[in-house]
Amino acid sequence: MVREPTQAQVRRELESGLPGLRPPRSVVVVGAGLAGLATAYELTNRGCEVTVLEASDRAGGRAYTLRHPFADGLHAEAGAMTITPHCYYVHHYARELGVEMDVADLVDSQFAYFMGGRFFTPDQASVAGSGLPLTDEELSLDVPGMIKRYVTELADELRPDLTAEEWHATPKLLPYDERSVYEVLRERGASPAAIDLMEPLFLEMRGGDLKSASALAWLRHEASPHSLTHADPRWSKIKGGTDNLPRAFAERLRDRIHYRKPVVRVRQDDDEAEVTFLEHGRLRSIRAEHVVVTVPFSAIRHIDLGEARLPADKIEVMRRVKYSSIVRVYLQVRERFWQGKAISYSTDLPVRWLRDATPRTAGPRKILECLLTGWRARAIGAMTEEERVGFALDQVESVLPGAREHFELGTSVVWDKQPHIEGSYILPEVGHEKLLPVIRRPEGRVHFAGEHAGFEPNGGSMTFALESGVRTVVELGA
Ligand SMILES: Cc1cc2nc3c(=O)[nH]c(=O)nc-3n(C[C@H](O)[C@H](O)[C@H](O)COP(=O)(O)OP(=O)(O)OC[C@H]3O[C@@H](n4cnc5c(N)ncnc54)[C@H](O)[C@@H]3O)c2cc1C
Known part of the structure; x- marks a missing residue:
C-alpha cells in the first residue's frame, strides 16, 4: 500500500529523518526541476537506484x-x-x-504607480490626487488601508479554517472556491480602480486573470505569511542567482542526471514501470519499480500515458489545470x-x-x-x-x-x-480545490510531484515544488 501523507506529516518526517525505502529501490524521476532534484537527492541518500531524465540541457527548470x-x-x-x-x-x-x-x-525597492501618464505612491494623499475613479471611502485610504478593508478583514473572518495545520476546504471555505477573486473583491465594495491599485500585491494571481482565479486559493495565500503584504527585510x-540552488543539487547527483533526454512515454504493468525517452534521435526505454513524474501539466501532453494505467479523473485534471x-x-x-x-x-x-x-x-x-x-x-x-x-x-x-x-x-x-514547461506558474482557477487531491494522488507505480502537485492551491513557488518532492519520498517509504 502506498502512503498518502498529509502536508504536516511530510514536514515532520523530513525533520525527524525520512523513512527508508522498500526494495528493490529503483526509481526513474522525470524532470530535473526543484521537485525532481529534491526527490532524486533524498532517494539517492536512502540507497535508491535513481535515474533522472531531463529534457533540456540544464537542471532547475523554472529556477532559471x-x-x-x-x-x-x-x-x-x-x-x-x-x-x-x-x-x-x-x-x-x-x-x-x-x-x-x-x-x-x-526589500528597500521604491514602489510607485505609473497610471494615466503620471506617477503616484501608495499613500493616501498621493492616491487621492491620482485622478482614479475611487469611491469616497477609498479616497480616504492609502493602498495598505484598502487591502486591510477588502482583503485582511475577510481573511481574518475565515482565519481559523484558512490557516489550519491540516488544511482542507471546509464547508465555510468551499463557496470561495466557486467565486473569482474579482467577484469577491467587488462584493466587498472595492471599485475596479481600487482593485487595480491592490493587484500588484496579489502578484501570484496576476499572471492570469483575477476574474478567473479562485478566491479560495487567493485567500489561503493572503492569510499565509507568504503574502507580499507581509514583505519585510x-x-x-x-x-549570486537562483540557479545556484538547483546547481548544488545537480552537483550532488552528478551522473544520475541525464540531460537532453525527453521522456515520450510512461507505462506500467503489475511488475514494473517503463519509461521511454529520446537519446540522440533514438528511442530508449528503462524499467524501474517506480516513476516520479514532475513535468508541469502544461507540457505533459508530450508524454504518451495511454498505457500508464491512469484513471479518467487524473487525465481530466491534466487537461484542466491552468x-x-x-x-x-x-x-x-x-x-x-x-x-x-x-x-x-x-x-x-x-x-x-x-x-x-x-x-x-x-x-x-x-x-x-x-x-x-x-x-x-x-x-x-x-x-x-x-x-x-x-x-x-x-x-x-x-x-x-x-x-x-x-x-x-x-x-x-x-x-x-519555454520548451518542456510551456507556462509560468500554476493559476488556480475557480474550482481548483477539488482538483488538488487528484493531481497529487499516486497511481500505482507512477507518482506525481511538482509545484502543481502540492498541498497548496496557490502552490507556484520553489518551496512547494521541493515539498512535493519530499512528499513522494514519504510515499515511497517503507
Ligand atoms: C516568472 C516566474 C516567477 C517565479 N517567481 C517565484 C518566486 O519569486 N519565488 C518562488 O519561490 N517561486 C517562484 N516561481 C515558481 C518556481 O519557479 C516554481 O514553482 C518551481 O521552480 C517549479 O519547480 P518544478 O520542479 O515543479 O517544475 P519545473 O521547474 O518546471 O521543472 C520541471 C522539469 O521537467 C522537465 N521536463 C518537462 N518535460 C519533460 C519530459 N518530457 N522529459 C524530461 N524532462 C521534462 C523540464 O525541462 C523541467 O526541467 C516563479 C516562476 C516563474 C515562471
Whole structure:
C-alpha cells in the first residue's frame, strides 16, 4: 500500500529523518526541476537506484537565472526570485547544500504607480490626487488601508479554517472556491480602480486573470505569511542567482542526471514501470519499480500515458489545470539614468511591472526588467524577439525618458514558449480545490510531484515544488 501523507506529516518526517525505502529501490524521476532534484537527492541518500531524465540541457527548470547576453557579469532571474522566511523547504535545502542567501531585491525597492501618464505612491494623499475613479471611502485610504478593508478583514473572518495545520476546504471555505477573486473583491465594495491599485500585491494571481482565479486559493495565500503584504527585510533570494540552488543539487547527483533526454512515454504493468525517452534521435526505454513524474501539466501532453494505467479523473485534471502567461523582457542600459535607486513601478501600460533587476550591483551598467502578464504576455509573446524588445523599450521610454539613449541590448523569456514547461506558474482557477487531491494522488507505480502537485492551491513557488518532492519520498517509504 502506498502512503498518502498529509502536508504536516511530510514536514515532520523530513525533520525527524525520512523513512527508508522498500526494495528493490529503483526509481526513474522525470524532470530535473526543484521537485525532481529534491526527490532524486533524498532517494539517492536512502540507497535508491535513481535515474533522472531531463529534457533540456540544464537542471532547475523554472529556477532559471539568465547570465547571457549581459555584460560585466550581470544576471537576471527569468523565473523564481523571492523567498519568504516561511519557505521552509528552500531554507532547509539551502542550509543542507551550503547555498548562501541574500536580502531580497524587493526589500528597500521604491514602489510607485505609473497610471494615466503620471506617477503616484501608495499613500493616501498621493492616491487621492491620482485622478482614479475611487469611491469616497477609498479616497480616504492609502493602498495598505484598502487591502486591510477588502482583503485582511475577510481573511481574518475565515482565519481559523484558512490557516489550519491540516488544511482542507471546509464547508465555510468551499463557496470561495466557486467565486473569482474579482467577484469577491467587488462584493466587498472595492471599485475596479481600487482593485487595480491592490493587484500588484496579489502578484501570484496576476499572471492570469483575477476574474478567473479562485478566491479560495487567493485567500489561503493572503492569510499565509507568504503574502507580499507581509514583505519585510527578512525576505531573501539565493545569493549570486537562483540557479545556484538547483546547481548544488545537480552537483550532488552528478551522473544520475541525464540531460537532453525527453521522456515520450510512461507505462506500467503489475511488475514494473517503463519509461521511454529520446537519446540522440533514438528511442530508449528503462524499467524501474517506480516513476516520479514532475513535468508541469502544461507540457505533459508530450508524454504518451495511454498505457500508464491512469484513471479518467487524473487525465481530466491534466487537461484542466491552468498556468499563468508571463513574459519578462530585460533591457541592459549603460548606466542608471533615472532618479532614485531600486525602482519598482506598477503601470497601466501593457508592460505591467517595470523594475531595476540589478539594484545592488556595483558597476554602472543596469538591467531594467519589464514583466507582462495574461493576455498582454500572450500578445508580446507572439512577436519576434526583436519586436518584443523594441516594444518594451518604447514603453519604458514613456515611463523613464532616456531609456532609448542608454539602451545597449535586450533579451526576453516567454514562459508559454519555454520548451518542456510551456507556462509560468500554476493559476488556480475557480474550482481548483477539488482538483488538488487528484493531481497529487499516486497511481500505482507512477507518482506525481511538482509545484502543481502540492498541498497548496496557490502552490507556484520553489518551496512547494521541493515539498512535493519530499512528499513522494514519504510515499515511497517503507
Ligand atoms: C516568472 C516566474 C516567477 C517565479 N517567481 C517565484 C518566486 O519569486 N519565488 C518562488 O519561490 N517561486 C517562484 N516561481 C515558481 C518556481 O519557479 C516554481 O514553482 C518551481 O521552480 C517549479 O519547480 P518544478 O520542479 O515543479 O517544475 P519545473 O521547474 O518546471 O521543472 C520541471 C522539469 O521537467 C522537465 N521536463 C518537462 N518535460 C519533460 C519530459 N518530457 N522529459 C524530461 N524532462 C521534462 C523540464 O525541462 C523541467 O526541467 C516563479 C516562476 C516563474 C515562471
